[in-house]
Amino acid sequence: MPACCSAGHSGGSRAGAGMHAHRHSSGCSHMLTMFKVVSTSDGARRGELATASGTLPTPALLVYTHRGGVLNLTPDLLEKLPDAQAVQIDGLQFVNQPKPEVLQQAPGGGRRFLALDAPPRVLVATARDPAIYEYLGAMRQATKEWASVSIHTGAATVTAEQYVEAVAALQPDLWVALSDDIPNDSRSDRCPKSVDRTVAWLPACMAAAAGAPALAGAGALAAVQGGQYVNERIRCAEAAAKQPGLAGVVVAALGTGESPELRATIIAEVTARFPEGALRMVSSVGTPEDVLEAVAQGIDLFDSAHLVNLVAGGYALSFPVTPEEEAAQQAAAAGPPPAAGAAGETAAAAGAAADGGAAQEQCAADRGEDDSKINLWSLAYRTDARPLLPGCSCFACANHTRAYLHHLLQTHEMTAQVLLELHNTHHYLRFFAAIRDGIAAGRFGEYRAWFLGRRQRWLVEGR
Amino acid sequence: SPALKFQVLAQCGRARASRMTLPHYVCETPMFMPVGTQGSVKGLTSGQLEDLGCQVILGNTYHLENRPGSELVAEMGGLHSFINWPRGMLTDSGGFQMVSLLHLADISEEGVTFQSPTDGKRMLLTPEHSIQVQNRLGADIIMALDDVVPSTAADAARFEEATHRTTRWIDRCIAAHGRPHEQNLFAIVQGGLDERLREISLKGLVERDTPGYAIGGLAGGEDKRSFVKVVSQCTAGLPAGKPRYVMGIGYPLDIVICSALGADMYDSVYPTRTARFGVALVPDGVLKLKNSAYARDYRPLDEECGCMVCRRYTRAFLHPLAAKGLAFAANLITYHNIAYMMRLSAQIRQAIKEGRYPEFVRQFVARQFPKGDIPDWVRDGCQLAGISLDGLAAATGVATAAAGAAGGQAQGGGAAAAAAAAHRDSGGVAGVAGGSEAAAAAVGAAAGASSTIAAEQQQPDRQG
Numbered sequence: 001m002p003a004c005c006s007a008g009h010s011g012g013s014r015a016g017a018g019m020h021a022h023r024h025s026s027g028c029s030h031m032l033t034m035f036k037v038v039s040t041s042d043g044a045r046r047g048e049l050a051t052a053s054g055t056l057p058t059p060a061l062l063v064y065t066h067r068g069g070v071l072n073l074t075p076d077l078l079e080k081l082p083d084a085q086a087v088q089i090d091g092l093q094f095v096n097q098p099k100p101e102v103l104q105q106a107p108g109g110g111r112r113f114l115a116l117d118a119p120p121r122v123l124v125a126t127a128r129d130p131a132i133y134e135y136l137g138a139m140r141q142a143t144k145e146w147a148s149v150s151i152h153t154g155a156a157t158v159t160a161e162q163y164v165e166a167v168a169a170l171q172p173d174l175w176v177a178l179s180d181d182i183p184n185d186s187r188s189d190r191c192p193k194s195v196d197r198t199v200a201w202l203p204a205c206m207a208a209a210a211g212a213p214a215l216a217g218a219g220a221l222a223a224v225q226g227g228q229y230v231n232e233r234i235r236c237a238e239a240a241a242k243q244p245g246l247a248g249v250v251v252a253a254l255g256t257g258e259s260p261e262l263r264a265t266i267i268a269e270v271t272a273r274f275p276e277g278a279l280r281m282v283s284s285v286g287t288p289e290d291v292l293e294a295v296a297q298g299i300d301l302f303d304s305a306h307l308v309n310l311v312a313g314g315y316a317l318s319f320p321v322t323p324e325e326e327a328a329q330q331a332a333a334a335g336p337p338p339a340a341g342a343a344g345e346t347a348a349a350a351g352a353a354a355d356g357g358a359a360q361e362q363c364a365a366d367r368g369e370d371d372s373k374i375n376l377w378s379l380a381y382r383t384d385a386r387p388l389l390p391g392c393s394c395f396a397c398a399n400h401t402r403a404y405l406h407h408l409l410q411t412h413e414m415t416a417q418v419l420l421e422l423h424n425t426h427h428y429l430r431f432f433a434a435i436r437d438g439i440a441a442g443r444f445g446e447y448r449a450w451f452l453g454r455r456q457r458w459l460v461e462g463r
Numbered sequence: 464s465p466a467l468k469f470q471v472l473a474q475c476g477r478a479r480a481s482r483m484t485l486p487h488y489v490c491e492t493p494m495f496m497p498v499g500t501q502g503s504v505k506g507l508t509s510g511q512l513e514d515l516g517c518q519v520i521l522g523n524t525y526h527l528e529n530r531p532g533s534e535l536v537a538e539m540g541g542l543h544s545f546i547n548w549p550r551g552m553l554t555d556s557g558g559f560q561m562v563s564l565l566h567l568a569d570i571s572e573e574g575v576t577f578q579s580p581t582d583g584k585r586m587l588l589t590p591e592h593s594i595q596v597q598n599r600l601g602a603d604i605i606m607a608l609d610d611v612v613p614s615t616a617a618d619a620a621r622f623e624e625a626t627h628r629t630t631r632w633i634d635r636c637i638a639a640h641g642r643p644h645e646q647n648l649f650a651i652v653q654g655g656l657d658e659r660l661r662e663i664s665l666k667g668l669v670e671r672d673t674p675g676y677a678i679g680g681l682a683g684g685e686d687k688r689s690f691v692k693v694v695s696q697c698t699a700g701l702p703a704g705k706p707r708y709v710m711g712i713g714y715p716l717d718i719v720i721c722s723a724l725g726a727d728m729y730d731s732v733y734p735t736r737t738a739r740f741g742v743a744l745v746p747d748g749v750l751k752l753k754n755s756a757y758a759r760d761y762r763p764l765d766e767e768c769g770c771m772v773c774r775r776y777t778r779a780f781l782h783p784l785a786a787k788g789l790a791f792a793a794n795l796i797t798y799h800n801i802a803y804m805m806r807l808s809a810q811i812r813q814a815i816k817e818g819r820y821p822e823f824v825r826q827f828v829a830r831q832f833p834k835g836d837i838p839d840w841v842r843d844g845c846q847l848a849g850i851s852l853d854g855l856a857a858a859t860g861v862a863t864a865a866a867g868a869a870g871g872q873a874q875g876g877g878a879a880a881a882a883a884a885a886h887r888d889s890g891g892v893a894g895v896a897g898g899s900e901a902a903a904a905a906v907g908a909a910a911g912a913s914s915t916i917a918a919e920q921q922q923p924d925r926q927g
C-alpha cells in the first residue's frame with residue numbers, strides 16, 4: 001500500500017509542532033503530497049511544504065549543520081535568525097559517535113538531543129554532508145549491500161537499514177534515501193554501478209522506514225545519481241519514480257565540477273521523470289546565479305554548502321537582494337562612506353608598497369569585493385567602521401564593523417566565523433524570500449534578469 | 464579617584480562585597496573577569512558576554528598592539544567601540560606577555576627589550592610606552608608596567624631588584640598617564656614569595672595612592688601554601704577602600720580562598736582555555752567530556768547551572784564533539800564555563816552580603832574534596848581568613864556520595880552512575896593540584912587530531 005494512503009503521524013514529543021501535514025486525498029497516485037505548488041512564474045514555483053514542524057514556503061534554503069550543530073551558531077544565536085525555518089542534517093553523521101540509540105533514548109528524542117526541537121524547524125535529513133564532498137565514495141568499492149562512506153570516525157560501510165535507523169533517530173520531516181554518491185567526473189564504468197546500487201537501496205530504505213515509527217509522518221526523497229552521464233541519470237530517475245510513497249526527488253552529487261549546461265540538462269531530465277507535485281531538491285548548488293538558474297527549472301529546496309565555503313573564506317555577502325536595495329546601495333556609494341578616506345589610504349599605502357605593475361593588481365585585490373560579496377581578509381577593511389553590509393539588520397551588522405571582522409580573521413579568533421555565518425545566513429534567507437516574492441508576484445523572470453544583468457554590469461563596469 | 468568609586472557594601476570576616484563604579488560600568492565584586500586576549504573571548508560575541516553577566520573583560524596590550532595596533536583602535540574610537548563592548552574593560556601592561564612568551568626579553572632600568580616576533584627587530588617597552596598604548600586602547604582600568612620575575616625563580620638578588628624597580632616604574636607610569644580622569648591606573652605589588660620584599664613593595668605603592676592595586680608575580684607555578692600567604696599579606700597591607708586584584712587567578716577554588724582573604728578581582732584564561740580541551744567547570748570540580756563515561760549521560764553539564772548550554776544540551780551530546788575538538792563544542796563549553804564563573808562570583812558576593820561566607824567556603828571545599836583530602840594550602844588559606852574547616856571531611860563525604868548515587872538512579876542506571884564516579888575523580892585531580900592546567904594541556908595536545916572543520920578553526924594557544 002502506498003504510504004500516501006496510510007501515513008500516520010509521528011507528532012510525538014516535538015515541542016510546539018501543532019501543524020499537521022496536508023494529505024491531499026485527490027490525485028494521490030504515487031506521491032506523498034505534503035507539498036503543493038501555490039504559484040508558478042517563468043518556470044519557477046512558489047510552493048508550500050506542510051510538515052509536523054510547520055509549513056515551509058519554497059523555494060527554501062536549508063541551514064547547514066555539522067554533527068548536529070549549526071556550524072558556529074549556538075542556539076541563542078540561531079534564534080537571532082527567525083527566518084531559518086528549515087535545517088539540513090547529514091544522517092550519516094549519526095551512524096556512529098553518537099550511535100542512533102543514543103539519540104533514540106535521549107529524553108525528548110533526537111531533536112531535543114540536538115537542541116533543534118524549539119523553536120520548531122523543518123528538519124531535512126540527507127545522506128551526505130553538502131559542504132564536504134568526499135570522493136572516497138567513488139574510490140572505494142561499494143557493494144549492492146552497503147555504501148562506502150567517509151564520516152567523522154573514518155571510512156565506514158553503511159547499509160540501507162543502518163542509515164534509516166540513524167535518520168529515524170533524528171525525527172526528520174523529510175529524509176533523503178541512501179545512494180551511492182559519486183562525483184560528476186566518475187568513470188563511465190563507475191556510474192552505472194552507482195545507479196544500480198542507488199536503485200536497489202531506495203526500496204530497501206523505504207521498507208526500513210516503514211518499520212520506523214519516527215518516520216511515519218516524514219516525507220522521503222529519492223536521490224538520483226549517474227554522474228555526468230545523462231542517460232544514467234535518466235535511468236536512475238525512471239527507476240526511482242516507480243517507487244511508491246515518495247515525497248520528491250534530490251538531483252544529487254551536483255556542484256562537483258559539472259558545467260552549467262550539463263547541470264541544467266541533468267536537472268531538466270531528472271525532474272521531468274517525476275510528477276509536478278513532487279518536491280525537488282538539489283545538492284550543493286549554491287551561488288546566487290546557480291540558485292536562480294535552478295529555481296527557474298522548478299527546484300524547491302537548496303542546501304547551504306555555498307555559505308559554508310563563504311564563511312571559511314572570510315566572505316560576507318553584499319549583493320542587493322532587490323532592485324530597490326541596489327538603488328539604495330548606489331546612492332550610498334555616491335555619497336562619502338564613513339571611513340572611505342581611511343580605507344582608501346590603507347589601500348593606497350599597500351599599493352605603494354608593492355612595486356611597479358604589481359601595485360595595480362595589489363590595489364584591485366585589496367579592494368576585496370566582487371559583485372556579490374566582500375572579503376574581510378582584505379586590508380581595505382582595516383579601518384572600515386561600516387557594518388558588513390550597510391543597511392543589513394542582522395545581529396552581526398547591527399553590532400560590529402568590517403574593521404572588527406578583519407581583525408578577528410587576522411588574529412584567528414573563532415568569533416569571526418560566528419559573525420560571518422550569522423550575516424551570510426541572514427542575507428541568503430532574505431535572498432530566498434525575495435525569490436519567493438518574485439514568483440508570487442508573477443515576476444520571477446524579471447527578477448532573475450535584473451540579477452543577472454547586474455552581474456554583467458559589474459563585470460563590464462566594475463561597479 | 465575621579466574615574467573609580469569603590470564602596471564596600473558588606474564585610475564578612477576578611478571577605479568583602481563591594482560596588483566598583485568604572486567609567487563604563489558599575490561592577491559588583493568579588494568578580495571574575497574573562498580574558499579576551501585579542502578583542503574577543505574565544506568564540507563568543509560581545510552580546511553573549513553581556514547575556515552571561517560579564518562585568519569587565521580583559522584585553523592583552525601586547526597582542527592588541529601587535530594586531531590591530533593601538534593607534535588603529537584609537538582611530539576606531541577605542542577598544543570599547545572597536546569590539547562593541549559597553550561594559551568594563553581592563554588592559555594589562557604587556558610586560559607579562561613579553562616575559563612569558565619571549566625568552567629573549569631583557570630587562571633593564573629603561574624597560575623591557577624584546578625581539579619582535581613579526582620582524583625580529585629589537586624593541587623596547589618602557590613604562591611610558593606601555594601607558595601610552597593603554598591610553599590609546601582606552602580601557603577603564605590600566606595596569607602599570609612592572610618588573611616581572613617568575614615566582615619560582617631562585618635568585619634573591621633579582622627579586623630585590625625587581626621589587627624596587629617596580630616601585631620606581633610606577634612613578635614613571637603615573638607621570639606618563641594621560642587620561643587619569645577616564646582610566647584608572649593600578650599599581651602591582653611585587654616581591655616574589657619574600658615577606659620582607661612584599662612589605663617594601665606594599666609600602667612604596669600604597670604611598671603612591673593609585674586607584675586600585677593588583678597582587679602580581681603569582682599564579683606562576685609557585686607552591687600554593689606560599690601563594691595564600693602572599694595574598695593574605697598583600698590584602699592585609701592594601702588600603703581597605705580600594706579594589707584588590709589578584710592577577711592570573713582562575714581556578715574556582717583559588718577565587719573562593721582569595722575572596723576569603725579580602726581580594727576583589729580575578730582574571731585567567733583557565734575557564735576558556737580548559738573549555739577548548741573539553742573540560743567543563745562544575746561545583747564538584749570538572750567534567751572531562753572526552754571521557755567515554757559521558758557517552759550516554761543525558762544530564763546537563765551542571766545540573767545547578769541553567770545557562771543556555773545547560774538548558775539545551777546534554778553531556779552525551781557534547782562528548783563526541785569534545786572528543787574530536789570541534790569548535791562548536793568548544794564554544795558551548797566556553798559559554799558554560801563563563802556562566803559558571805559568573806555564578807560562582809555571584810554566589811560569593813551573596814554569601815558575603817548575607818554574612819555566611821565561612822559556611823559557603825566550607826560547603827564549597829567539601830564538594831571539591833568529598834573524601835576529605837583537603838590540601839594544606841586550602842587549610843592555610845582558611846585559617847588566615849579565620850574560617851574553620853574542622854570536622855569537614857567525615858560529614859560531607861557521606862552526603863556527596865549519597866547525592867551522587869541518587870543522581871545516578873534518577874537519571875537512569877549505570878552510565879550515569881559511572882559518569883558521576885568519573886566526574887568525582889576528575890574533580891579530585893583538579894582540586895589537589897589546584898587545577899591542573901598542564902594536565903589539561905596535555906590532554907588537549909593528545910587529542911590534537913581533529914576533523915575537517917574543527918581542524919582549521921583550532922588555533923594554537925597564544926594567550927599569556
Ligand SMILES: [Zn+2]
Nearest residue numbers: 392394397423
Ligand atoms: Zn548583516
Ligand SMILES: [Zn+2]
Nearest residue numbers: 768770773799
Ligand atoms: Zn551551564
